[in-house]
Amino acid sequence: MSEHSTYVPGNAVEKWLDDRLPVVRFAKAxxxxxxxxxxxxxxxTFGAILVMCLGVQIVTGIILAMHYTPNTALAFDSVExxxxxxxxxxxxxxxxxxxxxxxxxxxxxxxxxxLYYGSYKAxxxxxxxxxxxxxxxxxxxAFMGYILPWGQMSxxxxxxxxxxxxAIPLVGENIKQLVLGGFAVGNPTLNRxxxxxxxxxxxxxxxxxxxxxxxxxxxxxxxxxxxxKDSRDTIPFHPYYTMKDLFAMVLFMIPFAWxxxxxxxxxxxPDNYIMANSQVTPAHIVPEWYLLPFYTILRAIDFxxxxxxxxxxxxxxxxxxxxxxxxxxxxxxxxxxSGNFRPMFKWFYWLFVINFIGLMYLGAQPAExxxxxxxxxxxxxxxxxxxxxxxxxxRIETPKPLPTSISESVLGKNAHA
Amino acid sequence: xxxxxxxxxxLAVVVGLSSVSAQAAEGGAPIQKQNWSFxxxxxxxDQNQLQRGFQVFREVCASCHGAHLIAFRNLMEPGGPQxxxxxxxxxxxxxxxxDPTADGGVRPAVPAxxxxxxxASDQDARDAMGGALPPDFSVLAKARGVTDxxxxxxxxxxxxxxxxxxDYIHALMIGYxxxxxxxxxxxxxxxxxQYYNDYFPGHAIGMAPPLSDGSVTYEPGEDGSTVPETVDQxxxxxxxxxxxxxxPHLVSRKQTGFAVLxxxxxxxxxxxxxxxxxxxGIEH
Numbered sequence: 126m127s128e129h130s131t132y133v134p135g136n137a138v139e140k141w142l143d144d145r146l147p148v149v150r151f152a153k154a155x156x157x158x159x160x161x162x163x164x165x166x167x168x169x170t171f172g173a174i175l176v177m178c179l180g181v182q183i184v185t186g187i188i189l190a191m192h193y194t195p196n197t198a199l200a201f202d203s204v205e206x207x208x209x210x211x212x213x214x215x216x217x218x219x220x221x222x223x224x225x226x227x228x229x230x231x232x233x234x235x236x237x238x239x240l241y242y243g244s245y246k247a248x249x250x251x252x253x254x255x256x257x258x259x260x261x262x263x264x265x266x267a268f269m270g271y272i273l274p275w276g277q278m279s280x281x282x283x284x285x286x287x288x289x290x291x292a293i294p295l296v297g298e299n300i301k302q303l304v305l306g307g308f309a310v311g312n313p314t315l316n317r318x319x320x321x322x323x324x325x326x327x328x329x330x331x332x333x334x335x336x337x338x339x340x341x342x343x344x345x346x347x348x349x350x351x352x353x354k355d356s357r358d359t360i361p362f363h364p365y366y367t368m369k370d371l372f373a374m375v376l377f378m379i380p381f382a383w384x385x386x387x388x389x390x391x392x393x394x395p396d397n398y399i400m401a402n403s404q405v406t407p408a409h410i411v412p413e414w415y416l417l418p419f420y421t422i423l424r425a426i427d428f429x430x431x432x433x434x435x436x437x438x439x440x441x442x443x444x445x446x447x448x449x450x451x452x453x454x455x456x457x458x459x460x461x462x463s464g465n466f467r468p469m470f471k472w473f474y475w476l477f478v479i480n481f482i483g484l485m486y487l488g489a490q491p492a493e494x495x496x497x498x499x500x501x502x503x504x505x506x507x508x509x510x511x512x513x514x515x516x517x518x519x520r521i522e523t524p525k526p527l528p529t530s531i532s533e534s535v536l537g538k539n540a541h542a
Numbered sequence: 543x544x545x546x547x548x549x550x551x552x553l554a555v556v557v558g559l560s561s562v563s564a565q566a567a568e569g570g571a572p573i574q575k576q577n578w579s580f581x582x583x584x585x586x587x588d589q590n591q592l593q594r595g596f597q598v599f600r601e602v603c604a605s606c607h608g609a610h611l612i613a614f615r616n617l618m619e620p621g622g623p624q625x626x627x628x629x630x631x632x633x634x635x636x637x638x639x640x641d642p643t644a645d646g647g648v649r650p651a652v653p654a655x656x657x658x659x660x661x662a663s664d665q666d667a668r669d670a671m672g673g674a675l676p677p678d679f680s681v682l683a684k685a686r687g688v689t690d691x692x693x694x695x696x697x698x699x700x701x702x703x704x705x706x707x708x709d710y711i712h713a714l715m716i717g718y719x720x721x722x723x724x725x726x727x728x729x730x731x732x733x734x735x736q737y738y739n740d741y742f743p744g745h746a747i748g749m750a751p752p753l754s755d756g757s758v759t760y761e762p763g764e765d766g767s768t769v770p771e772t773v774d775q776x777x778x779x780x781x782x783x784x785x786x787x788x789x790p791h792l793v794s795r796k797q798t799g800f801a802v803l804x805x806x807x808x809x810x811x812x813x814x815x816x817x818x819x820x821x822x823g824i825e826h
Contacts, residue, residue: 163826205611205681208791215791216798360824368820372813379806386799387583387702390684395707398685398788399677408743535825 130154155341160359161366162347164531168242169345170373171235177374178228179333183326185221186270193273195319197312200275201400219389225267226392227381229415232260240453241474243462244346250454252339257450259332264416266325269318271413276397281410283310283318289423292437309403349534350462351527358531409491417488418481418507422446424492425504442504449511456511459519466525470518477510573688573713573741575705576778580785583702586793587786592623594769595783598758598776603679606671606749608659611680612787615653621793622786627653672735674748683707683781683788707788708781710741715777717741718751753777 132150134140143150192211194203207214236256239245245253268286272279287310290301306313344353353359360366384392392414396407412420426438433441449456464470483503490496528534579588596617599609614634617625625633634651637658641649651658659678661667668675677685687706690698697703717740722732726745732738736746753773762768769775786792 163824165826202611209611215795219795360826364820365824368813368817372810372817375806375810375813379803379810382799382802382806383702386795386802388699388704389795390704391698391702395685395687398681532825 131158155362156367157361157363159341159362160344160353160356161362162345162353162358162531163360163365164347164349164535165345165366165369166348167369167373168234168238169347170370171231171238172340173370174231174374174377175228175235176333177377178224178231179326179330181224182221182228183330185217185224186323186326188217189221190319190323193319195273195315197275197315197401200273200315204274216385219385223381223384223389223392225270225413226384226415227377228263229267231377232263233415236260237478240477241464242346242348243350243457243459243464245454246457246462247454248343249339249346252336252343253454254451255332255336255339257447259329259336260450261447262325262329262332264419266322266329267413268416269322269325272315272318273322274397275315275401277399277401277405277407278394278397278411280310280401280403281407282412283314285410286412287314289440289443292434292440294437346462347531348463348465349528349531350466351529351531351534354530354532411489414485414489417486418484419443419446419488421484421488421500422504422507424488425497425500427492427497442508446507449508453511453515457515457519459515459522459524461524461527466527467518467522468525469522473510473514473518477506480506480510573709575688575709576712576781578705578708578782578785580782580792581703581705583796583799585796587621587782589622589624590763591779591782592786593625594760595779595781595786596623597760598753598780599679599783601758602752602776603780604657604660606660606667606676607679608661608676609657609679609787610659611678612657613653614651614655614657616790618653619790622790623783672748674735676749679784679787681788683711683784685788686710705785708778708785711781711784712774712777713741714739714747715753715780716774 130150130153132143132147132153134143134149139149142148189207192203192207192214194200204218207218209215211217239253239256268282272283283305287301287305290304291297293300302308304314304317305311306317347353390398394411411417420443423439423443426442427435428438429435430438459467459470461467464474480503483499484507487496487500487503492500579585579591599607614630617623617633618627618630630653634653634655637651637655638648639651639655639658640647660676661670664675684707688709689695719738719740722730722738723740725740726738730745732746736748737750738745739747753776755773756771758771758776760769760771769779789795
């Protein structure tokens with residue numbers, strides 16, 4: 126881990142510390158000197174943006190927890206209390222609520238960047254797998270966070286999603302009761318979701334630490350996808366990428382602030398301003414936008430397959446859609462990482478992006494008419510892309526010639542320009 | 543190359559976010575959007591309108607609907623109807639609130655008290671209202687919305703359209719029919735104690751038409767100017783007041799937003815210049 130270290134303790138105290146706990150040496154090696162490919166584009170800044178998002182959510186969340194009351198009779202009004210009466214509460218609450226959406230915007234961009242540039246390929250499989258775990262943990266955390274305001278969508282979202290567990294044969298009902306702390310969503314559910322919603326971000330932070338560790342062993346992938354050959358291909362992380370990342374973070378804060386101050390409710394659902402009521406079911410139960418693609422996959426399986434009924438089938442499909450991401454490094458065996466050099470891959474990739482947006486759109490539509498057909502088509506392509514397109518392309522595609530090094534590709538680019 | 547990909551990604555995000563609001567509004571006629579003083583990113587509340595809306599709320603709505611998150615003191619805070627402190631104290635004193643520490647268990651309200659609910663419990667309200675529960679007004683304006691047809695809701699993310707609630711409330715006020723109109727769905731039958739409304743989901747609403755032309759008397763302004771005493775105007779005024787109840791800090795929120803965005807814009811510019819200078823010697 127410290128093979129790049131150029132740290133020389135400046136005085137006796139630093140030397141004393143360095144002999145016992147070399148944190149300064151570690152920080153210098155990994156936050157400053159770390160050799161980073163010099164051709165990273167702005168899509169690579171989303172890792173730093175995501176660290177910022179996690180930080181914002183944790184800080185605002187800790188403050189919100191000081192004023193929030195996890196009790197079914199009081200929760201809804203306590204969120205309004207934060208907005209109306211707590212100093213700065215409306216900005217902190219809006220930042221946390223909008224922050225969840227911005228987190229997922231960055232998360233999806235980061236993942237699609239990885240998928241396009243083949244960042245999951247050897248030797249970065251563990252890095253990718255840890256990323257998928259962060260994604261799943263973040264979805265769970267966001268889902269539980271959405272329950273806390275105790276609005277209609279909170280309650281009914283929890284009811285619908287917890288019913289997923291009952292699809293599991295034999296033990297499903299018991300698992301559901303364990304998760305909910307009762308037969309239906311109620312006060313024990315709110316309490317345990319609050320507890321877990323506070324816990325999981327720190328678990329995420331720990332996995333992020335592993336994710337960054339796994340990044341720092343092989344180093345960054347890059348837009349060309351050719352491994353770093355020598356020091357001419359790299360520049361130190363600091364000041365070059367610290368500066369670039371900081372600039373990107375500030376840029377990212379502009380739409381973030383736009384939503385916080387000018388449209389704080391536009392990303393939510395009006396029904397969540399109605400307090401949870403187990404006697405009144407909303408006309409359409411819709412999860413938050415970032416969960417919609419997987420919600421569509423869940424609903425798309427409305428037919429039985431052999432002994433698997435449609436409910437279990439939907440759960441398998443939705444779970445499979447996430448778990449499958451873990452094995453992507455072994456589905457795409459093409460030696461070429463970057464999509465820039467894969468003429469056929471490009472088409473299927475962008476179709477996959479459009480298809481994913483389609484899944485998102487369909488998740489918010491009622492499950493009727495043309496929407497159910499489209500949901501099946503889009504779900505099918507989601508799986509076809511990973512299970513058929515990627516493995517087959519790896520065999521039949523002739524990639525464009527790769528530059529011999531990052532430096533060469535950079536020179537080539539500048540010669541064209 | 544970078545640019546076109548960026549545009550595609552930006553569009554993707556926008557379309558993705560948009561799918562949330564793409565709910566089908568069943569059984570409702572398309573709602574006419576109104577021109578609200580607090581609409582858009584530059585909008586602020588019209589103090590006179592909020593005062594008129596409060597009058598409609600107090601004289602008409604408050605006999606059935608509560609607003610338990612609103613305290614009397616809110617009515618004198620900046621950015622709202624901003625009555626004077628003396629007015630609010632006098633107003634509060636007209637109401638009695640339960641207080642176990644007071645002689646007889648009740649005392650006159652003070653500005654710190656919440657707006658008293660017209661019924662002791664939801665069940666009392668249902669019993670009095672023939673089974674229908676009049677919803678609390680505190681955040682009701684944000685609990686209703688307007689659905690724009692595909693693909694026009696995308697523009698809402700850029701205009702900051704947050705006035706769906708007031709648009710719906712105003713539409714509901716003007717949407718009543720004395721009897722079932724020919725535009726009603728095939729085979730529509732109105733139940734006992736129900737009224738036909740163009741904009742209510744399912745059209746059968748339990749609330750009798752609450753407003754009629756001239757039912758609330760507005761004081762003329764100091765310069766003698768008057769406001770029409772029509773259902774349309776009452777509906778707009780009370781919808782604006784309800785939006786204020788749901789979002790009392792809207793004006794200061796937007797003001798802060800301009801400062802924040804201005805700062806971020808300038809900061810981003812400086813950061814970009816620094817980044818360019820730093821990277822100038824690096825071929826990348």
